[in-house]
Amino acid sequence: MLKKLGLLIFVVIVGLTVVIAFNTITNTPPEVITEQIAIPQIDEMAAAKRLSQAVQFKTISQSREAPVAAAEFGKMHALLNASFPTVASNLKKQIISEHSLLYKWEGSDPALPAAILMGHMDVVPVEPGTEDRWEHPPFSGVIKDGAVWGRGTLDDKLSVMALLEAAEFQLKAGLKPKRTIYFAFGHDEEIGGPNGAGKISEFLEEQGVRVAFTLDEGMVIVQGIMPGIERPIAFIALAEKGYLTLELTATATGGHSSIPPKETAVGKLSKAVSALEANRLPTALQRPVSDMFDALAPYMPTSLKAVISNRWLLEPVLLGQLGKGGATNAMVRTTTAATIIQGGTKDNVLPTSATATVNFRILPGNTIEDVVAHVNDTVNDPSVTVKVKQGGNPSKVSRQTSESYKKIEKTIMETLPDVIVSPGLMLAGSDSKHYEKLADDNYRFIPMRFGPKDLSRVHGTNERVMIKNYAEIIRFYIRLMENVAQ
Ligand SMILES: [Zn+2]
Structure with missing residues (x-):
């Protein structure tokens, strides 16, 4: 029985290797036949x-x-x-x-x-x-x-x-x-x-x-x-990606800072903002980014080409790499950026409210409603309200x-x-x-x-x-x- 299982695993691995290698090797640049055109003379x-x-x-x-x-x-x-x-x-x-x-x-x-x-x-x-x-x-x-x-x-x-x-x-x-x-x-x-x-x-x-x-x-x-x-x-x-600016407002009872509650409005708001940074929207490989990888894969080094040519199997690996940061992260995710924070007036006064502005760039496939729902779920605090300041869905x-x-x-x-x-x-x-x-x-x-x-x-x-x-x-x-x- 064990021997049969071992053989099966061996066959599967060999099979996968052959498919991955085949997909990688056959992914070659398209042949480009372009007629020569006269270069216009301009001053x-x-x-x-x-x-x-x-x-x-x-x-x-x-x-x-x-x-x-x-x-x-x-x-x-x-x-x-x-x-x-x-x-x-x-x-x-x-x-x-x-x-x-x-x-x-x-x-x-x-x-x-x-x-x-x-x-x-x-x-x-x-x-x-x-x-x-x-x-x-x-x-x-x-x-x-x-x-x-x-x-x-x-x-x-x-x-x-x-x-x-x-x-x-x-x-x-x-x-x-x-x-x-x-x-x-x-x-x-x-x-x-x-x-x-x-x-x-x-x-x-x-x-x-x-x-x-x-x-x-x-x-x-x-x-x-x-x-x-x-x-x-x-x-x-x-x-082009969509654009969404949300304003988060935390409210609390005011008073003197000598007898504070466990959390002030500033504390609640900070928690909400760091929750949003810790729980970003999920990555996804959508058109036109998937079209881009299809077009560029034939020109890439073999290791990358193997991953991209075998997305049916290796997409999670690819998304994991792309989602790590910078421009590639922005290509596969609705991004979250906390840009403005305000609250409080005096060092010994409990603030009654504090606000944060968070800017999102929405990936095709997501909508403003998706993002607002994600933010409400993540913040999950009835004393923090979420308001749309400006928004447009992806094109x-x-x-x-x-x-x-x-x-x-x-x-x-x-x-x-x-x-x-x-x-x-x-x-x-x-x-x-x-x-x-x-x-x-x-x-x-x-x-x-x-x-x-x-x-x-x-x-x-x-x-x-x-x-x-x-x-x-x-x-x-x-x-x-x-x-x-x-
Ligand atoms: Zn311009």
């Missing part, structure tokens, strides 16, 4: 100078309550008119909510659903006290060391300028799209985009416009962040199989032959969410090249784009317009 320095001018306008989104920087947006609009005369005279321009812009490049075949290429003209403020950490002042648009420096060179004036550079190029070259192409540039993305992208999308919906896809900022080309992969990876985000997950995705992917392979293309999940938010109902699919990608240290430049100090990379981005859009025009 890189002239384009860099136009971007530099755009950076100099302080189109800052401070907060939803603060007034819009109207005069600065006016200057930005004037620059676009002056810089791209062929666009100005050929495309129909509409101003939405006074400061946002929608250009329409009418296609010859009205039966084809439109494409919307997006960007935003507003930028985040410079954090007070960090001004002198900038190598060049944030609104100077200095061109030095092969780069354009300043707020908006990465997020996101470069999209607006590069898209119009490409449109100007293609109009002059005589491109006549069959499909209508829109350029949609919001003015309030950094405060959620309600009046820019929100209203542009409403306007198009009222007109009954059918949209195949939107392409917005979101993910980029990164190098040196995926273990074992040397080549740069272009991530096309198929979704839908767009298709990796659509014609539109394939066109974006093809354009990347044609214009940036050194990169690997992969789907991805955007961990932050974008204007794309406003177009979810309108478009069949929403994609988020700009071919900006980032090393491990460049991520902190976005919304941080020393934001800058290399001119060589800016030229690549323009060429990418030039080719994309040809590919989506059909």
Whole structure:
């Protein structure tokens, strides 16, 4: 009997090893056959100078309550008119909510659903006290060391300028799209985009416009962040995470601190916050993160490739590793971050209440209700109330199989032959969410090249784009317009 069991275990182990080895070995990169395309000649320095001018306008989104920087947006609009005369005279321009812009490049075949290429003209403020950490002042648009420096060179004036550079190029070259192409540039993305992208999308919906896809900022080309992969990876985000801010309030009877209860409001609140940190939401491998691993596995070192190629068996191992921390944790989990805590007024007075703000980024597959239920279960204290301050569910997950995705992917392979293309999940938010109902699919990608240290430049100090990379981005859009025009 024991001998038979031993034999059975042996057969199972051999069988599993064979399956795991087979799945690993046969997981190879797709064959890429790409026709050679002519590289368009563009005046890189002239384009860099136009971007530099755009950076100099302080189109800052401070907060939803603060007034819009109207005069600065006016200057930005004037620059676009002056810089791209062929666009100005050929495309129909509409101003939405006074400061946002929608250009329409009418296609010859009205039966084809439109494409919307997006960007935003507003930028985040410079954090007070960090001004002198900038190598060049944030609104100077200095061109030095092969780069354009300043707020908006990465997020996101470069999209607006590069898209119009490409449109100007293609109009002059005589491109006549069959499909209508829109350029949609919001003015309030950094405060959620309600009046820019929100209203542009409403306007198009009222007109009954059918949209195949939107392409917005979101993910980029990164190098040196995926273990074992040397080549740069272009991530096309198929979704963005949701956002939820909860306020926890603990209440207690006040009084003098000389005769305290066992727990004060501050004590109860601290317990609630540490319970939330100790009981994070569970990990899960969901689309589009699972799509990403499927795309990247063939390029990974054998040990990792074996785990990813055999997820039917080894998914718990993979999730255990990914959930340990940093960016990979954020890809497989609704994250929890306690960000503000307040309570008490005087050292010898018992506080009657204390509040904490906790920010969650919700993974596709979870909802606001799931998170609130998890928080209530975890805190499990009737004297601590949980209130939703601000929230939005994760976006839908767009298709990796659509014609539109394939066109974006093809354009990347044609214009940036050194990169690997992969789907991805955007961990932050974008204007794309406003177009979810309108478009069949929403994609988020700009071919900006980032090393491990460049991520902190976005919304941080020393934001800058290399001119060589800016030229690549323009060429990418030039080719994309040809590919989506059909
Ligand atoms: Zn942005």
